[in-house]
Amino acid sequence: MQRANRNPTESPRALRSDARRNHRQILLTARDVFVERGPSAPLEEIARRAGVGIGTLYRRFSDRDTLMRAVVLDALVETIEVAERAAAEETSAFAALVRDMHAALDLRVSAVIPALLDVLDLDDAVLLPARDRSAASVQRLVEAAHSEGTLDAAITFADIGMMLVRLSRPLPGPLSAELNAQLGHRHLDLLIAGLHPTSDPAPLAGPALSADDLHRLGDIAATRPDDAKKVEERGR
Amino acid sequence: MQRANRNPTESPRALRSDARRNHRQILLTARDVFVERGPSAPLEEIARRAGVGIGTLYRRFSDRDTLMRAVVLDALVETIEVAERAAAEETSAFAALVRDMHAALDLRVSAVIPALLDVLDLDDAVLLPARDRSAASVQRLVEAAHSEGTLDAAITFADIGMMLVRLSRPLPGPLSAELNAQLGHRHLDLLIAGLHPTSDPAPLAGPALSADDLHRLGDIAATRPDDAKKVEERGR
DNA sequence: CTTATACGGAGGATTATCCTCCGTATAATT
DNA sequence: AATTATACGGAGGATAATCCTCCGTATAAG
Numbered sequence: 001m002q003r004a005n006r007n008p009t010e011s012p013r014a015l016r017s018d019a020r021r022n023h024r025q026i027l028l029t030a031r032d033v034f035v036e037r038g039p040s041a042p043l044e045e046i047a048r049r050a051g052v053g054i055g056t057l058y059r060r061f062s063d064r065d066t067l068m069r070a071v072v073l074d075a076l077v078e079t080i081e082v083a084e085r086a087a088a089e090e091t092s093a094f095a096a097l098v099r100d101m102h103a104a105l106d107l108r109v110s111a112v113i114p115a116l117l118d119v120l121d122l123d124d125a126v127l128l129p130a131r132d133r134s135a136a137s138v139q140r141l142v143e144a145a146h147s148e149g150t151l152d153a154a155i156t157f158a159d160i161g162m163m164l165v166r167l168s169r170p171l172p173g174p175l176s177a178e179l180n181a182q183l184g185h186r187h188l189d190l191l192i193a194g195l196h197p198t199s200d201p202a203p204l205a206g207p208a209l210s211a212d213d214l215h216r217l218g219d220i221a222a223t224r225p226d227d228a229k230k231v232e233e234r235g236r
Numbered sequence: 237m238q239r240a241n242r243n244p245t246e247s248p249r250a251l252r253s254d255a256r257r258n259h260r261q262i263l264l265t266a267r268d269v270f271v272e273r274g275p276s277a278p279l280e281e282i283a284r285r286a287g288v289g290i291g292t293l294y295r296r297f298s299d300r301d302t303l304m305r306a307v308v309l310d311a312l313v314e315t316i317e318v319a320e321r322a323a324a325e326e327t328s329a330f331a332a333l334v335r336d337m338h339a340a341l342d343l344r345v346s347a348v349i350p351a352l353l354d355v356l357d358l359d360d361a362v363l364l365p366a367r368d369r370s371a372a373s374v375q376r377l378v379e380a381a382h383s384e385g386t387l388d389a390a391i392t393f394a395d396i397g398m399m400l401v402r403l404s405r406p407l408p409g410p411l412s413a414e415l416n417a418q419l420g421h422r423h424l425d426l427l428i429a430g431l432h433p434t435s436d437p438a439p440l441a442g443p444a445l446s447a448d449d450l451h452r453l454g455d456i457a458a459t460r461p462d463d464a465k466k467v468e469e470r471g472r
Numbered sequence: 473c474t475t476a477t478a479c480g481g482a483g484g485a486t487t488a489t490c491c492t493c494c495g496t497a498t499a500a501t502t
Numbered sequence: 503a504a505t506t507a508t509a510c511g512g513a514g515g516a517t518a519a520t521c522c523t524c525c526g527t528a529t530a531a532g
Contacts, residue, residue: 019530022478054522055479055480055522114408135450152430154444156447157447158450161450166405166423169405173353191431195391197389211392211393214371214393214394215367251509253499278488289511289512291493291510
């Protein structure tokens with residue numbers, strides 16, 4: 001006699017192991033793809049890059065909207081954890097804020113949510129509380145840094161959030177995902193320190209690109225083989 | 237007897253006044269639309285927002301590629317002017333750099349070019365020299381600021397360029413174009429000064445958004461009426 | 473070994489975008 | 503004012519991209 005599951009409000013039964021793996025993989029891949037290609041990215045690309053068939057994707061997420069919500073919720077939950085850990089483990093409020101910002105870059109929450117904003121209603125019984133908790137956890141970091149006197153008083157929570165959006169989104173052009181991530185961290189350091197020389201010689205994260213690199217951006221490690229193909233076709 | 241124009245390499249004859257107006261308007265609108273919607277934005281939207289028929293657009297620019305090149309060239313030429321004027325008219329090298337960056341934001345060059353990068357070959361007999369001149373004019377500003385000792389030595393020309401890209405691109409979500417522009421300038425000031433409080437109380441350009449604004453981003457002045465409609469349809 | 477669960481992907485339906493074509497409108501010229 | 507070369511708009515057929523269901527096959531669980 002297996003565990004009964006007659007009540008429709010209960011979780012519908014545990015997934016088979018391969019199904020659970022695929023579910024997770026789809027969520028992670030979807031985060032990447034939505035960030036790169038926007039809210040109307042072909043679901044087929046998500047499936048392909050997640051290594052599953054399109055049928056599997058649709059079995060788990062009945063439509064685009066359901067998938068997007070799941071992606072956002074997943075990302076929000078991770079953010080909350082990161083922020084709370086930063087607050088708990090760092091000694092100065094400023095250090096906690098900085099650590100949280102770097103971690104947020106890695107999670108790409110600040111990139112997914114805005115990317116889906118056009119199309120998604122976030123004022124949802126499920127998403128709203130998660131958003132609030134997530135925002136509150138970061139806002140506490142900001143306020144603490146304000147009180148500590150280490151964060152310029154003119155800088156608001158919204159400024160921090162929006163700069164994270166700017167830094168999270170991949171730069172356009174054929175930069176590899178990895179290089180993009182490194183540049184995000186480098187530019188975050190740059191934002192923290194400002195443009196003027198500082199007495200504190202804290203080094204920038206990530207590699208500098210030379211002017212020449214910038215010029216030959218088109219030649220740098222390709223991220224998306226598919227796009228290269230598209231370009232060729234267009235140029236025919 | 238009108239002026240002869242038998243040589244096919246000569247300019248094909250002056251445009252009629254309305255045609256010239258439309259030509260210009262299409263270029264400006266295309267810059268906006270490519271920035272907002274990416275390189276494969278519907279040409280029909282460009283035509284509509286430029287206030288011309290789709291037929292007119294195709295008459296002036298035989299295909300997407302031609303239009304994109306024209307947009308890029310136009311933007312590059314404006315950039316060069318701006319950079320050279322900044323260098324000539326400002327007293328300190330740092331001030332010139334800052335002025336140029338703010339001006340570049342307004343031109344959105346740093347947003348268009350990368351947006352089209354995926355799809356466009358910039359190593360073109362026409363575009364290449366313009367790119368080189370444009371890059372050189374900014375690079376001179378960067379080097380001057382380095383020599384002056386007012387720009388951190390670790391910051392490269394590429395960093396400046398890429399930060400401009402990040403700051404130029406409109407934030408996703410339904411922010412009005414105007415608010416987006418203001419926030420770009422504000423965040424540029426933020427980058428210049430860094431996160432820590434400064435002795436120099438130079439105020440930030442543009443309005444601060446409150447956490448509440450950020451939360452209700454969905455309610456802030458809509459930029460693209462069409463998209464709002466789309467969202468409604470999806471939600472049906 | 474059995475079977476409930478899950479998988480992949482072909483393919484018809486739908487939708488979005490392209491881009492030509494031609495009847496009408498307007499600027500320039502005399 | 504009349505003439506005409508130039509330019510305009512947008513309908514609509516052609517093409518391309520994406521959706522998403524369906525069903526025969528594969529695999530985890532017991």
